[in-house]
Amino acid sequence: MGFGRRIGDRLRVSGSGARRSLIVLVVLAVLAASGSAVALTGPIIVHRLGLSQTAETVLPSSPLPMLQPLQGDAPRPTAAGVAAVLDGAAEALPGKFTGIVVDPATGQTIWQHTPEVTLTPGSTGKLLTAAAALLTFNPTDRFVTRVVQGPQPGTVVLVGGGDPTLTTLPPGQESVYPDAPRMSDLAAAVKKAVPGPITQVLVDTSRYQGPTMAEGWDPADVAAGFITPIEPLMVDGGRINPKLTEGPRVPDPAMAAGRALAQDLGVDSSDVAEGTAAAGAKSVAAVRSAPVAVLVEQMLRDSDNVLAEVFSREIAIARHGTPTFTGGVQETAAALAQAGFDPTGAVMHDGSGLSTEDLVPARLLGQLLSAAAAPAIGPDDTEFLRPIITGLPVAGADGTLAGRFGRTGVSGPGRGVVRAKTGTLTAVASLAGVVSDTDGRLLVFVLMSNGVSPATMRPKLDAMAAQLSRCGCR
Template sequence: MADELNLEGPVGFGQRIGSTLRVPGRGTRRAVVILLVFALAGATGSAVALSAPSLVAGLGLGDGKGAAAALPAPVRVLGPLPADAPLPTAAGLTATLGPLAGAAAVGTLAAVVLDPANGATLWQQSPDKALVPGSVAKLVTAAAALLTLDSTSRLYTRVVAGPAPDSVVLVGGGDPTLTALPAGRDSVYPQPSRLDDLVTAVRTALPGQKIRKVFIDTSRYTGPVLAEGWLPADVPGGYVAPIVPLMLDGGRADATLQDGPRVNRPAFAAGQAFAVKLGADPSAVSEAVAAPNARVLGSVASAPVADLVEHMLRTSDNVLAEALAREVAIDRGGEASFTGAAGQVAAALAQAGFDPAGATLVDGSGLSTADRVPPKLVGALLSAAAAPAQGPRDTQFLRPLLTGLPVAGGDGTLDDRFEDPRSTDGRGVVRAKTGTLTAVSSLAGVVTDADGRLLVFALISNGESPASVRPQLDAIAAALSRCGCR
């Protein structure tokens, strides 16, 4: 889901990770490769490929003479950042960022700039001030998910035998990527699980059995389906769906539209689609809790958690964020509700050594206007994700926070940003998570400065229209990219 503009006693990290979990330390800076200029690199590669004699001959576009001639040596376009790049100074950053951060158009701004190599704060403005973050809150949820869940684990939807021989129960396992589209047709999600595979599994497990009744089991989640601070209009508006553990395509009415309207009863819509595919009566779908010992007839799985996190950040998908927050709560033994998920997300971060003081979360997506997050926390999470590894066996659990960030002027929720003359230098260089609500604008991510130093920044603004604030935030990030600030 794209950014939302509403105009109105400690528990373990998870048995699968166990004692191997460690937030990266502050050792010697290692060169970090950040691939930022995808469009430029792609265009360059295409030009070289189409001029290769062997390819021209292979396509029948030439006589093939010279096909065996040696190609020119490749020229490195992207490479590691220099390990000894100079560090910006506080005075240099203040001189560059101060006028931009202090402009009236930026509203109430809280911000930090960090050096992930050592975790040092290089520049700050009200870093502890907790403001409404918008979708930048997804970075908090994503970090908790990566620290709690095995990044290779998946979310499963099962179908089990029902109370009668001609009935089945579709059991929601928290995977919002399940789709009714057939194989070969893409939904908005990567590697979606497919309802057709469950239909095949049922027919294989119950050969010749006519299925007349489909039940749906949504007992995995508890509590309200809409969070405090959400508007009922957010559902038809395409921002979010009622949060239940069983739905198709994130509750979208059209599986191919990222920002399309959502349905009001996503679990029933999934059950009815399943019934139609099985030849059962869709109007007879009803809720039930599967028997604990019910025979499993089939199951399908989502993409791995790490892939879900990346997609959630890149597209700012609210439903996927809420699903991941619930999985954090379940894995840590908490209640799978909005309240339980918010509490367990904060607890997971605290257990990992981050300080969630000042943060108030009521959902996992940042759609709620009741959320409050200080930029200091967001900066710390991104800094840990970008920190250099200490050795070849170092496990970088938070790295998908970076690989999932949209690229300025390139993809995700930044594909149409950084077009103002003050910020065009940031295109292809800035990677950041966006956040937009009424009178809320935020931007947090990484940028490489003119000296090749990787920097982390977190900017949260409240009180002014995003139409005026977002260009200011883009300009701040772009200023970091073009200065050594010494």
């Protein structure tokens, strides 16, 4: 789909639970500094790279002005105007760099730098997974964790349904996930439904297949808190401490979930084992995740690798593919292509962008963001891609941008104005999102760097995004 086309074609995405009829047009919400759709959460610290993102706590001496509504008839920047602002900065960047700026109102590319270059995206690769998930599922769909009767009296089977947000925290305490279902509620329902004592808990992970760690992942990332082996059953995203976004994770998330249920049921941990629910086994109890749209926002805002990988597997299942790393990325690309996007050049090995082997063209990220940010033009327009925009971290305010775009310095003007997905790996830094310029025109930008330390590149990319926010570029 070229940027020159208005995005209004009827689209069909196959698979159970998939949308029957889609129009790729999204209403962009009025951006305000208060960010009503954005929860202020703690920053993510990339310990292994020595990059602190601790947010500043000094209050401004005077109230900050609220962002004004975007103007539908705002002047459009010219290619020459944007080039005058970004060309010099792009040429001065060390390493490999590619970038693009798009006007989502028209779909036209305004600026690009080495567009033929395909780079490792880091977590901006999650934009592919987010778009495919929103194209595949209804925004109100939820993932279900079930308990069914086991093969023997006193045995129950905990069946993974693809929800990593199930929490072990008691009522009144919140995990890192919004509206997370609770293991205590599941256990209470099981006790009520099962007559007699429960003596064994079996754990069923048959929903997913293949390796649980992707090509290009570092096993040390489990203890570092970036990932856990991908299974359809886990509690708190595999975190050891449910309240720490970036805390260490367990190497056996499904069994850890089984032990948590066993504890709530009064079953000894030695009586937890792997097993498979019988076909047609009677359902005992179930709990449901927050809606898909909410989980997509959470995935983008906090760059949650586990949520992204689960979405990748669930996309494959919904589209009748194979629920493996390979099947997930194949069906993600197929969903995007079927919707009219061009995934040519994208080579993904996972759904999170954590793999160092991933490659994505800036053009594709620009297409996805442009579709999500395109203004509505008629009463039939749907908003199913809007969570991509509302889930983007706000510069200097929340998520993975909480500690960036400081109040002083060259990136300061972008504070509260830039909304973008970050991407950080060793020698990888990327930033892709939206920004409103001084004329009130919304712009999509994608900036990707490989081969240089993120500590060096992230401030430079932030400054480029901020430059877009303070130019009319005409």
